[in-house]
Amino acid sequence: MVGEELVGLTPEMIEASQAGMKAIGAAIAVGSTGLASAAAEMAIGSAAVGATAENKDVFGLVLLLTVIPETIVIFGLVVALLLIF
Amino acid sequence: MLSPEQMSRVLIAAPKDVMEPVISELHRQRLFHIEDFVENDQEEYAGYRIGVPLEGAREISKDLLRLRSVTGAFSLRAEDLDPSGKIRKSQLTAQIEQELPRIEMEVEELLSRRTELENHVKELEQKIEALTPFSEMRADLSLLHGYRTLTVFAGYLAKKVDIGVPCEEYFSESKKGNFLVAVVPVEYRQEVERKLLDAQFQAIPVPDEPGPAKERISVYKVQLETDGKDLEEIATQIDALKSRHSEFLIACDELLSIDAQKAEVPLRFATTDHAFIADGWVPSHTLSGLTDGINAASGGRAFVTELPIQKGVDVVPVEYDNINFAKPTQFLMDIYSRPKYTELDPTLVVAIVFPIFFGLILGDVGYGALLLVASFGLRKLLKGSEGKMLLDIMRNASISSIFFGILFSEIFGFRLPWPSILPSRHLNIGGEGGHGPAIPELMIMCVWIGIIHITAGRILGILNHAQQDHGSHRVRAMLANLGWIMVMWGILVMIWSAFPMPLMPDLTGFAPLVMGLSLPVIIGVLMVVPGVVFIVRESALELVELPSILSHVLSYARLVGVGVSSVAIAMVINFIAIGLIIEPQLENITIFGAIIIAVGVVVWIIGQILNTILGMIGGGLQSLRLQYVEFFTKFYKGGGKKYNPFGEIRRFTED
Incomplete structure (x- = not known):
């Protein structure tokens, strides 16, 4: 079966498809973690804006809390970069 | 350096008749952080009461209130103004008596005229709005009123409808809807109402105006125009008044605010019938200066003594004690939280590490230079000490960005003439060739x-x-x-x-x-x-x-992640603007090609500016976050009380 499927594929084509798979993997890594960060930051961000409206002094703290989920997408980006290079 | 300024707890006791000179001296020195006195049942405070404001406090507050109504109307702020010189207090006090009421009257008159005109404008606009549906109808509007035997219907319909009774009607179709005016004998009223209801009739009132609607509208529009001109004139008059008196008004504000502060400060002291006690903190190295000043002001009748600090009981106010280089970074510390008195103050560490992280993320000679220019250019716009601190932080960060740009061999995403000294971040965009970024390293x-x-x-x-x-x-x-x-x-x-x-x-x-x-x-x-x-x-x-x-x-991998993505955006912009738009036109230059090249240049400039802003926000926030989350959580608590000495820096006035 496997042998039959590979008939007609040159090594270049196989290499290209491997590169493509890597690119797709990298895209999934960045894309899904990006969505996850966005979902997390959505809730924190809206609460943060509300808290800042009540008391301006907490701006620094809530800014910090808002960027905490950024870590998820940065890990995704790191994985993607390691995959591609 | 790594700890806050050393503080001393000071008690000032003096007879009440030297209260005013002592307060003035404390205000002038701007060193004494007052601990508010709270009346309590403790034995050692028996007989002490909260003080009462100095004489004249009420008048000062009243004057200040009147003044603020004027400065409010002008939307004047002291930060926006650079003083041309300092006015003496005695001179200003005389001017306040004479000039302030006059300016106040002028402003009030202008403001009330403005309100009147604005109300009139609103009224006119409402009238025009009510008239607009009738504007195409040539009939005199006064003919639509005051009948006993006839009923007038006016309003919008969903669709045209046949009324089916003897009547006079006017119908027009427009974007806003189908407009109908119908004059019907009273006896058919209910029948017509039903029919109109079926056609989703929305009645509108018939304006009580003489003559055709169009004529009335043009009359009102002329009035509107005159009102607009009058309003403009009032605005220029207010502006003229503002520019003529702004410095005087701000100086008055400063003088009166200081007087009010001084007059009200006894509310924070403990007093008896004949004496008062002020409790507070001063930086230890200034204690002797403060003591000498108070002794001179009170003629040696005040008693200044230093109390021992009770650990765990006293909440000591915290003032930073940093070298000049680290001072702007105190702004970043205050955003998080001021250190406690007993805690290490990491400002210096942050002042060194923050720019390094920023440079590692946005290591590009071009962007660094742009931000450096911006940090100097914005100085005219951002006034106040916090703005200045922020710009100083930006200056340090952009210098670091230039330095790391040299090491990374990057300028606006292009290569500099030497190879990257640190592991390369250049990507393989637009078939540039080469190894690509050294991500693992x-x-x-x-x-x-x-x-x-x-x-x-x-x-x-x-x-x-x-x-x-x-x-x-x-x-x-x-x-x-x-x-x-x-x-x-x-x-x-x-x-x-x-x-x-x-x-x-x-x-x-x-x-x-x-x-x-x-x-x-x-x-x-x-x-x-x-x-x-x-x-x-x-x-x-x-x-x-x-x-x-x-x-x-x-x-910490974000230092690479965010950095490489910034490089990638820069290289993509270069490839789109130069590789795809400009270069193909350079082979054979035509007039049309020249336009395309201009478009390419615009694309490049806008793209690079956007990436600079993105890089600044990304680099700033990410490296700040590494300080706050990864670094501070290991040792830092914060929550110190800010040292807020009694007094104010005089910018416009002097004693």
């Missing part, structure tokens, strides 16, 4: 930075506990911090002995010694196990935090 460089930064944080944690805590808790807390360092380095040694990695020591070559474990592994285990024991002795709950060692160290 960059990543490990960042991990190293993370390990060093976190270790430094833990060492500061040990110092902090040594300084703040007492007894057995002190030892346990210090050992716990040491435990965290040992666990982190132990894990590292074990990783080194399992995998060879670039830029890291390779310990894989050691032969197994005991039970198949090589020497480095044994050393690693010997570090991790006691480390965990130290942590558990402090708090067993901390064990769940162990994975944070990994996540915090890896978090």
